[in-house]
Amino acid sequence: AQSVSQHNHHVILSEAASLELGCNYSYGGTVNLFWYVQYPGQHLQLLLKYFSGDPLVKGIKGFEAEFIKSKFSFNLRKPSVQWSDTAEYFCAVSNQGGKLIFGQGTELSVKP
Amino acid sequence: KAGVTQTPRYLIKTRGQQVTLSCSPISGHRSVSWYQQTPGQGLQFLFEYFSETQRNKGNFPGRFSGRQFSNSRSEMNVSTLELGDSALYLCASSTRDRGPDEQFFGPGTRLTVL
Numbered sequence: 639a640q641s642v643s644q645h646n647h648h649v650i651l652s653e654a655a656s657l658e659l660g661c662n663y664s665y666g667g668t669v670n671l672f673w674y675v676q677y678p679g680q681h682l683q684l685l686l687k688y689f690s691g692d693p694l695v696k697g698i699k700g701f702e703a704e705f706i707k708s709k710f711s712f713n714l715r716k717p718s719v720q721w722s723d724t725a726e727y728f729c730a731v732s733n734q735g736g737k738l739i740f741g742q743g744t745e746l747s748v749k750p
Numbered sequence: 751k752a753g754v755t756q757t758p759r760y761l762i763k764t765r766g767q768q769v770t771l772s773c774s775p776i777s778g779h780r781s782v783s784w785y786q787q788t789p790g791q792g793l794q795f796l797f798e799y800f801s802e803t804q805r806n807k808g809n810f811p812g813r814f815s816g817r818q819f820s821n822s823r824s825e826m827n828v829s830t831l832e833l834g835d836s837a838l839y840l841c842a843s844s845t846r847d848r849g850p851d852e853q854f855f856g857p858g859t860r861l862t863v864l
Contacts, residue, residue: 680857
């Protein structure tokens with residue numbers, strides 16, 4: 639069965655620090671990959687997505703992610719975090735458009 | 751465009767009761783998916799409807815059911831509620847006309863079962 643693993647449960651950073659959140663999935667076929675963010679009190683929003691093409695994808699608010707097929711990974715990065723990036727981040731995989739399989743989420747706390 | 755809307759936003763029920771949650775997708779979106787979010791299990795897929803037909807189903811008991819109407823609005827029903835059904839129920843819509851597409855999520859319905 640497909641599964642998604644996010645390595646970090648809770649990450650605490652200071653403002654301006656660099657961020658990398660790990661995401662690995664288990665599925666051998668073609669996958670579509672997503673990172674969603676849930677800010678406190680708000681609903682899930684899409685940060686970025688990968689369907690095909692350039693494995694380095696750029697999303698909103700300065701986030702980017704790199705798809706490494708050989709490692710089944712889709713790590714999220716941001717060079718310099720801000721306090722407003724405090725949120726929960728979810729990696730998700732789909733091989734059928736309507737069914738997303740989510741990782742357990744990573745809670746990011748950014749200290750001002 | 752208006753986003754995905756879900757009603758009600760909060761609901762308190764007792765064990766054994768049943769509940770119906772409603773979701774209105776973004777205008778033009780024909781696919782509606784439902785997810786359950788809990789602290790212990792995270793986000794889990796319930797089912798997807800497209801043009802009034804269930805396309806995908808997750809691993810939930812038959813007490814969880816859904817349907818979609820001709821205007822793409824969707825409802826999900828949970829019968830014989832259990833304490834473990836307390837969760838945030840999220841609805842997401844997408845176009846899904848050709849191949850994969852991103853899903854847009856609503857604010858959720860917070861269900862508490864006492």
